[in-house]
Amino acid sequence: MPNARKLPGYLTNRFRGWRATHYAENKSWFRHLAQEGQHPRSMLIACCDSRVHVTSIFGADPGEFFIHRNIANLVPPYTPDGQQHGTSAAVEYAVTALKVAHLIVVGHSNCGGVRGCHDMCAGKAPELSAESSFVGTWMEILRPGYEATGAIADEAERIAAMEKEAVKISLANLMTFPFVREAVESETLTLHGLWHNIGEGGLDAYDSDIDAFVPVG
Template sequence: MTVRPLPDYLVRRYLGWKATVYAGNRPWYRRLAEEGQRPRAMIVACCDSRVHVASIFGADSGEFFIHRNIANLIPPFAPSGDHHGTSAAVEYAVRELRVAHVIVMGHSQCGGVKGCYDMCSGHAPELLEATSFVGRWMDILRPGYEALPPGDDAERVQALEKLSVKVSLDNLLTFPFVRAAVEDERLTLHGLWNDIGDGTLEAWDEVRGEFVAI
């Protein structure tokens, strides 16, 4: 038997949520179910378990359309006919849900970004294998690695974390329907970087060409 029942601790947590959070907000959950979702923003964040997007913004159910992947990356527009989970999520958010904002949020100590750094610097040959899903996904960030300034490894890895956000923002604009929505002022793009240790949040300032503290 390969699929087993939930661990007891998760069952207890669910029952606790159902008896408290859900019970206290039953009309809201039923309204969401009956009327559908109308999120104002899409957030593309990392899969990292330490990044809790809803908590950072104090968001309730129905507020954000959230997509998570390794290193919060958005690939360039490539209608190849292959499976494109992230591109599909962007398309659905912009075309169907008509969100007003798309936010890309990176973070400190990102394992995916560190893997890309190690791969591109020749220290993770296993990620260069054609069979490495992580390695091929991190190829999206190669332009960021190639643009890194000189410095020690720690500084360059953190710079690459922030460049993962910038690369994704640039790639978003290669999607014709995203660019059209931005040009028509129906959509705005935002880039954030979160330090998970001290809780700070920085935003990409296009005019200054750098991340600035919020």
């Protein structure tokens, strides 16, 4: 591949530091993971946003979480159309092969993807409405969240509400997958929705009984 270049120096130095410290101090654990395979208890579906460090939030070690990240932490509805579906494939593998016990959708504050969806739906981002836009096509999953927050006049408040709608829509869409629904109904899998406030370090969990997000801890 002629376009592949040498790794930047700062990343090479960081790798060497990691190998000399964290890996060296936990070499037996890493070898155990390599030999025994992965057995995560939970799957996390989080946003690609570089500010959302889901393993750090939960103080997780390698092997604890099966993680899938995409724009705005969205899960599409079950659509077995023979096309390529990265998020759906990850969910299928986690539930049917890894047998995770918990499936957790993690949304967050100041989400650029959610803002993009808002602007697209409001007619402010015609580039996202183009058929050639992968981002715009993906964010159509959240259009019902834009419509559900129509009564909120303040734009910032509406976008913040849409961030939580993204979590709720993803949870609802997860239940359209037959293998997810079967696992939930047989009580071998539980679904959870979270929203992380980046600036404040907060974490809210969705309570379906009251249809609201409440602080964790």
